[in-house]
Amino acid sequence: MGKHDPRTPLIPERDQDKRPVMECVGLGIDFGGLTAVDDFNIAIGPTEICGLIGPNGAGKTTIFNLLTKVYQPTRGSMYLEGIDTRHMNTMQANKAGLARTFQNIRLFRELTVLDNVLVGLHNEMSYNLGKAILRLPAYWRSERIAKERAMELLSIFHMQDMAYHKAGSLPYGSQRRLEIVRALATNPAVLLLDEPAAGMNPAETEGLMENIKKIQETFQIAVFLIEHDMHLVMNICEGVAVLNYGRLIAKGTPAQIQNNPKVIEAYLGTGGGVADA
Amino acid sequence: MKQFHIPMPVRYGMNTILIIALLLVGHLLMESGVLPRAHANNVIQVGFFIILAVSLNLTAGYLGQLPLGHAGFMAVGAYVGAIFWRSGLLPDGASIVVGLLFAGLVAALFGVMIGIPALRLRGDYLAIITLGFGEMIRVLINNIPTVTGGAQGLLGIPRHSSFLVVYICVVITCVAVHMLMKSRHGRAILSIRENEIAAESCGINTTYYKVMAFAFSAFFAGVAGALFAGNLGILVPGEFGFMTSINILMIVVLGGMGSMAGAVIAAAILTSLPLVMQGLAHFHVISYLPGASEHIVRYILQWIAQHRMIIYALLLIIAMIAKPTGLLGNYDFSLSRILEKLIRRRNVGKAEKGGADHG
Numbered sequence A: 001m002g003k004h005d006p007r008t009p010l011i012p013e014r015d016q017d018k019r020p021v022m023e024c025v026g027l028g029i030d031f032g033g034l035t036a037v038d039d040f041n042i043a044i045g046p047t048e049i050c051g052l053i054g055p056n057g058a059g060k061t062t063i064f065n066l067l068t069k070v071y072q073p074t075r076g077s078m079y080l081e082g083i084d085t086r087h088m089n090t091m092q093a094n095k096a097g098l099a100r101t102f103q104n105i106r107l108f109r110e111l112t113v114l115d116n117v118l119v120g121l122h123n124e125m126s127y128n129l130g131k132a133i134l135r136l137p138a139y140w141r142s143e144r145i146a147k148e149r150a151m152e153l154l155s156i157f158h159m160q161d162m163a164y165h166k167a168g169s170l171p172y173g174s175q176r177r178l179e180i181v182r183a184l185a186t187n188p189a190v191l192l193l194d195e196p197a198a199g200m201n202p203a204e205t206e207g208l209m210e211n212i213k214k215i216q217e218t219f220q221i222a223v224f225l226i227e228h229d230m231h232l233v234m235n236i237c238e239g240v241a242v243l244n245y246g247r248l249i250a251k252g253t254p255a256q257i258q259n260n261p262k263v264i265e266a267y268l269g270t271g272g273g274v275a276d277a
Numbered sequence B: 001m002k003q004f005h006i007p008m009p010v011r012y013g014m015n016t017i018l019i020i021a022l023l024l025v026g027h028l029l030m031e032s033g034v035l036p037r038a039h040a041n042n043v044i045q046v047g048f049f050i051i052l053a054v055s056l057n058l059t060a061g062y063l064g065q066l067p068l069g070h071a072g073f074m075a076v077g078a079y080v081g082a083i084f085w086r087s088g089l090l091p092d093g094a095s096i097v098v099g100l101l102f103a104g105l106v107a108a109l110f111g112v113m114i115g116i117p118a119l120r121l122r123g124d125y126l127a128i129i130t131l132g133f134g135e136m137i138r139v140l141i142n143n144i145p146t147v148t149g150g151a152q153g154l155l156g157i158p159r160h161s162s163f164l165v166v167y168i169c170v171v172i173t174c175v176a177v178h179m180l181m182k183s184r185h186g187r188a189i190l191s192i193r194e195n196e197i198a199a200e201s202c203g204i205n206t207t208y209y210k211v212m213a214f215a216f217s218a219f220f221a222g223v224a225g226a227l228f229a230g231n232l233g234i235l236v237p238g239e240f241g242f243m244t245s246i247n248i249l250m251i252v253v254l255g256g257m258g259s260m261a262g263a264v265i266a267a268a269i270l271t272s273l274p275l276v277m278q279g280l281a282h283f284h285v286i287s288y289l290p291g292a293s294e295h296i297v298r299y300i301l302q303w304i305a306q307h308r309m310i311i312y313a314l315l316l317i318i319a320m321i322a323k324p325t326g327l328l329g330n331y332d333f334s335l336s337r338i339l340e341k342l343i344r345r346r347n348v349g350k351a352e353k354g355g356a357d358h359g
Helices: A059-067 A091-095 A113-120 A130-135 A137-157 A171-187 A202-219 A230-236 A254-258 A262-267 B007-031 B037-060 B069-089 B092-118 B122-143 B161-183 B183-192 B196-201 B206-232 B242-255 B260-281 B284-288 B293-306 B306-324 B335-359
Strands: A022-031 A034-044 A049-053 A074-080 A096-100 A188-193 A222-226 A239-243 A248-253
Touching: A022 A059, A034 A049, A034 A059, A034 A074, A034 A202, A034 A239, A034 A248, A049 A059, A049 A202, A059 A096, A059 A188, A091 A096, A091 B284, A096 A137, A113 A137, A113 A171, A113 B069, A113 B161, A113 B183, A130 A137, A130 B161, A130 B183, A137 A202, A137 A230, A137 A262, A171 A188, A171 A202, A188 B293, A188 B335, A202 B183, A239 A262, A239 B242, A248 A254, A248 B037, A248 B306, A248 B335, A254 B306, A262 B260, A262 B306, B007 B293, B007 B335, B037 B069, B037 B260, B069 B122, B069 B206, B069 B242, B092 B122, B092 B161, B092 B206, B092 B335, B122 B260, B161 B183, B161 B206, B161 B242, B183 B196, B183 B206, B183 B306, B196 B206, B196 B293, B293 B306
Parallel strands: A049 A222, A049 A239, A096 A188, A188 A222
Antiparallel strands: A022 A034, A022 A074, A239 A248
């Protein structure tokens, strides 16, 4: 199992004796001759909030794309609730319990807010094509339950009043929230957030932090997030992994990470005269 | 205040009554002989162009791909339907239904076949392979004369495309596409158009839904093809050339990609254009125009009627400049929604009045 033990020291105490919900062992990908990510090991507890940080171009989003099977890894393996994801594609990874948001928001802009969430609930509904066209009772029942569920999810984030607006017409912050709601609608075990606080002002970031905690408490799921906002990472993440040049250089609690010389070096560079921050 | 909604059963009832009323009016007009032959035939043509446009709208408008081989699916349906009808295996009534279904299913099979390579391509590239596919079908039909009559044409096809049959097919197409689009399957198709990567990461099987949309679209194109055969009584492969595909695409683009009402309206306008212009040219009001202008106006109208392709092109250019999203954009007509709005407005008016009384 590689030279690091992926279990320590990230997983919070309450999740220690449970099977990690997501586990990566020696994950790596090459693009041509370039190694973008190498030897990525991590284990995330079933209710953990975990952060992934690192300088620009370190390979954070590449890791998300590997996890969600947008890219197939060159090396290593990834397990979701103990199941090997080797032969899965993006859609199957989602069905296996992985949902994500995107760094550059990818909403269904021309659809309404409600329809965006209903697309997320697609696999929660089960009626087939014939039943849809003939409008059999299964259609009505399934649609009603899904709509109620969608409104419930929207109301958690105080978005129920926007249900019939076009997603593309929402303000930026609401679009980011909607993307999270849509991801949650797919009933994931792990929620991947790619820079959720990007472009937000401090007040909005504060709201986002509350929301992320609320998600973890209400749904009892794991959250794995990429973020540059250190205030957010250090306050809500229980474990933090630091990536530089495609390799993990440190893992630990926020406090450990803050004092890790390797991390400081990665962010501020080497050289004698680093001023006291 | 809770917003007013017309309950579902009432909506369905209303629409059903409207459909039946339109059928009765149409049937009466067509059968009583009030309409001249050319006009009656035009109505039938509008019918299958509506089916073609609505079905193409599924892939071009809702799925967001650009297929240029719709005439190919139409040709498959036309020949399958025609050959089946000519064989006279079944009595007339059953023959019509089975022939149409058969035509649709075979076309859908071709739709799946073209849908699978189409998964790897998009945009211009998809347009090119579907275009090639359409031409392939035409050449194929040309070169198996024992089955299709080749370039000589297939003659003596039973004239099954009465107003009633065409009308029912139009209604079934529109209702089926509407029901599909307002379900989880339709939302999946739309989500692929909006953002394929996001759709996949929401657990949508994009491969399945692309092929399904192609098959669905081809099915109805096949049905329209069979109706086309049953209307003319003669089939020649030349009818299903590239220009026919372009014509159908133009209807969809002009009507508004992703708007069924737009497709229906544009199909009616574009298909009737030559006839309307011809009619206007012979309109007696024109003879009251002073001097030479009478002849000039007549000449222009007739020229338009004879050179409709030029007019189509001009219309398309104008539409692209003035309203790139097409006539209706992606707006869709809903009688219930309009009624709801009216009723709400009245209720608001009442509420305001009531408030004023208290004050």
